[in-house]
Amino acid sequence: MVGLQHYLILSAALFAIGMYGVFVKRNAIAILLCVELMLNAVNIALAGFSRYVTPAALTGQIFVIFIMIVAAAEAAIGLAIIIAIYRNRGSIDPDKINLLKW
Amino acid sequence: MDFTLLTPELTLLVTAIAVILLDLFISRKGFLTVVSLLGLAIATVFTFGLRDDLSQAAFSKMLAVDNFAFFFKLLFIGIAAMVIIASTDYVSKFKNFRGEYHALILIATLGMMLMAATTELITVYVSLEVASISLYALSGFLKDGKSSESAVKYMILGAVSSAVLLYGMALVFGVTGKTQIGEIAASIQLSGYSNLLDNPALIMGIVLLVAGFGFKIAAIPFQMWVPDVYEGAPTPVVGFLSVGSKAAGFAIIVRLFFTAFEFPESLSLDWGAIYAVLAIAGMIIGNASAIAQSNIKRLLGYSSIAQAGYLLVGLATLGIAPANEVIGRSSILFFLISYALANLGAFVAIIAISNKIESDEIKDYAGIGKRAPVLALCLTVCLISLIGMLPTAGFMAKFYIFNGAVQNGLLWLVIIAVLNSVISAFYYLRVVKAMWFNEPASLEKVPSSGALRFSLLITTLGVLFMGIVPNLLLTFAEWAARILRF
Numbered sequence: 289m290v291g292l293q294h295y296l297i298l299s300a301a302l303f304a305i306g307m308y309g310v311f312v313k314r315n316a317i318a319i320l321l322c323v324e325l326m327l328n329a330v331n332i333a334l335a336g337f338s339r340y341v342t343p344a345a346l347t348g349q350i351f352v353i354f355i356m357i358v359a360a361a362e363a364a365i366g367l368a369i370i371i372a373i374y375r376n377r378g379s380i381d382p383d384k385i386n387l388l389k390w
Numbered sequence: 391m392d393f394t395l396l397t398p399e400l401t402l403l404v405t406a407i408a409v410i411l412l413d414l415f416i417s418r419k420g421f422l423t424v425v426s427l428l429g430l431a432i433a434t435v436f437t438f439g440l441r442d443d444l445s446q447a448a449f450s451k452m453l454a455v456d457n458f459a460f461f462f463k464l465l466f467i468g469i470a471a472m473v474i475i476a477s478t479d480y481v482s483k484f485k486n487f488r489g490e491y492h493a494l495i496l497i498a499t500l501g502m503m504l505m506a507a508t509t510e511l512i513t514v515y516v517s518l519e520v521a522s523i524s525l526y527a528l529s530g531f532l533k534d535g536k537s538s539e540s541a542v543k544y545m546i547l548g549a550v551s552s553a554v555l556l557y558g559m560a561l562v563f564g565v566t567g568k569t570q571i572g573e574i575a576a577s578i579q580l581s582g583y584s585n586l587l588d589n590p591a592l593i594m595g596i597v598l599l600v601a602g603f604g605f606k607i608a609a610i611p612f613q614m615w616v617p618d619v620y621e622g623a624p625t626p627v628v629g630f631l632s633v634g635s636k637a638a639g640f641a642i643i644v645r646l647f648f649t650a651f652e653f654p655e656s657l658s659l660d661w662g663a664i665y666a667v668l669a670i671a672g673m674i675i676g677n678a679s680a681i682a683q684s685n686i687k688r689l690l691g692y693s694s695i696a697q698a699g700y701l702l703v704g705l706a707t708l709g710i711a712p713a714n715e716v717i718g719r720s721s722i723l724f725f726l727i728s729y730a731l732a733n734l735g736a737f738v739a740i741i742a743i744s745n746k747i748e749s750d751e752i753k754d755y756a757g758i759g760k761r762a763p764v765l766a767l768c769l770t771v772c773l774i775s776l777i778g779m780l781p782t783a784g785f786m787a788k789f790y791i792f793n794g795a796v797q798n799g800l801l802w803l804v805i806i807a808v809l810n811s812v813i814s815a816f817y818y819l820r821v822v823k824a825m826w827f828n829e830p831a832s833l834e835k836v837p838s839s840g841a842l843r844f845s846l847l848i849t850t851l852g853v854l855f856m857g858i859v860p861n862l863l864l865t866f867a868e869w870a871a872r873i874l875r876f
Contacts, residue, residue: 296564303557310550319546326553330560337564347569351512355556358519362552365523366545369530373538385539 295336302329316370316380320363327359395448395455397436398463399500405429406496413489423478426492430471430499437463445874451570452510454645454874461723461870462506462641469634469730470499472849476738477626478841479745484531491531495630498524502638509649511559511569514642515552518606521638522548525631529623540622547615548605555602561595562650571650572875579653593660596651600664606639608698610671617679620691625744628687629737632694633730640701640726644708644719649875652713662709665702666803672699673810680817686740687750689817690733693776696814697729700791703807707795717794719871724864725791728783728856732775735849739769742838742846752821757830765838766825768850773818775853778811783856790864 302325309322331352338348374380393400408429409422416422437460445456474495481488501521508514526548530541563569566577578592604612620628652658676696683689701722708718740750742765747754759766775784788811792804838846856863 299560303553306553307550310546316542316546320549323546323549323553326550327556330553330556333557333560334563337560337567341564342567345567347512348563351559351563351569354512354516358516361523362519362545362549365526366549369526369538369541369545372530372533373542376533376535376538385542 292336292340295332295340299329299333299336302326302332314381314383316373316382316385317367319382320366320370323366324359324363327355331355392448395440395443395446395453397439398433398467399503401429401433401436402496402500402503405432406493406500409492409496410489419481419488420478422488422492423474423481426474426496427471429496430467430474434464434467437467447509451572452513453504453507454509455507456874457870458641458645458873459503459507461866462637463503465637465727465730466499466502466506466634469630469637469734470495472734472738472845473626473630475841475845476629476734476741477624479839480624480626480741483624487531491528494524494528498528498630498634502634502641505638506641506645508642509571509645511563511571514646515556515559518555518638518642519552521635522552522606525627525635528627529619529631531627532624536622537624540619544615544619544623547612551602551605551612554598555605558595558598558600558602561591561598565589565592565595571646574650575653575875578651578657596657596661597664599646600661600668603639603643604668607636607643607701608672608695609668609702610675610695610699613672613676613695613698616695617688617691620694621685621688621750625687625737625741628690629734629741632690632737633726633733636694636698636701637726637730640705640722643705644722645873647705648708648713648719648873658709658713660709662706665709666706666800669699669702669706669803670806672696672702673807674699677810677813677817680814683817684752685750686752686755686821689752689821690736690740693814693818694733696810697733697776699810700788700807701725701729703795703800703803704791706803707791707798707800710800711794711798715798716868716871717790717797719873720864720868721787721790721794723867723870724860725787727863727867728775728787728853731849731852731856732772732782732784735772735846735853736769736776738842738846738849739765739772742842743769743836745838746834746836752824754831755821755824756828757825757833758836759826760830761832761834762836762838764843765836765846768846769825770822771850771853773822775857777815777818779815781854781857783853783860786857786860786864 306322306325313319334348334352484491498521501517504517526545529544530538566574568574608616676692680692704722711718775782778784778788795804
């Protein structure tokens, strides 16, 4: 029997994988993908809570839809910025994005 | 659905679209500045028009139209107006994208205004992203190496922090089953936890919320983006995000934590303690790193981390003080006005000076006092206010925050904060010394346009006015701090 805790464990695992990817990936687009993974982990948690904690209300599912929309906007602006930096540097490796440091 | 309650925000949205469209048709681009300012003026009129309708919740309690939101709407409109006036010359660097620049500033302002007014987690998230996404685009607006780099860092760290924030919201939603913050509070009280540790999911949710919002207000350890964005992004945008995004972050934190997590007592003591620790870390790391900086924008970046530390002392007071005591909230609001004036003034002066000398290095500021006495004087006043010395706004603001903290038994925190203020004097005064006492490289005058001088004059006079006659704005802050629980 699949219960709430299964959803939450899956969600926590995905979130942790995404967070790990953000820190170790050597490509800005892969980092963006990992951020998407983190956001979708949240979506799974919200959908799970919505099903098991408030089965009568739709709040959690509406929240998920909003997150998807905003994530799309964020990905659009993120890719645009990455293109801008590629035009400047010819690379999107975060280790080479290092003009600014103290 | 009463849309009159949204008129200030709708005005800004319409103005933003109008500015983009006008940009296509008119050749005199200076007109765009006028239209944007006009939109802000109309939004101000509408904000005042809503004064009779204050203290109510709209749209199924998703939006509060109250004193607190009124205060922040005026603050954000003022900040946006100052930034738009101050960037009248700077926008020539953006070539064909002036319309988009103004529109993005207006949309970011709109997002911040909504952040101060929302009382529901979904709208909190959406309005926060409206403000953030516009700011990501704005910080990459110069499209050169440094500006794009600051944008990519800001965007990636911002996206991670909003994912963290969302996870916190999801946990809070999971524990309480609600997203409206008043209902969250009711649900937490009903569940009757005597101790926060009774529910690890709730404490995890609160910690993640603190982390997610910590990014917006540049609190340690979520401050990695601050120095890079401050150095790389266009200077007017830095001025805007340094004060706007911070004020919006504090607005939402105060409302959310004060309404949703104030009871039971043990809960607010817990997050008060979290903020006290973040305050100490912010002040010490911010000030210590600022000492080593040679670039003035980067220095102000670290200084803003330290200033966030002082503001967090106010949040710690808010958590520890009894709920009916207004001083924790009103001192935060008062500090935010003083910080907005002083920091904006400093950035306007930096725009004017770097227009001429084309450098942000402190060593190139040598002798500016001889080359542009008025600019240097205004920058000096603003920096003195950031230190918190008499007779400026910064002194009064720190005095009220520290006073509130001492009254609530946080004397040890205030001692650390005062020691940090003394340390901070060192690096601010280093700039002042370079301007007035070092020999200039050339004696050529530094010109400044009328618009820059106007905004500089307003902010500097505001700083002095708040320092000498604080009562007026303090009363306003106290009036605004009476948050209603919707």
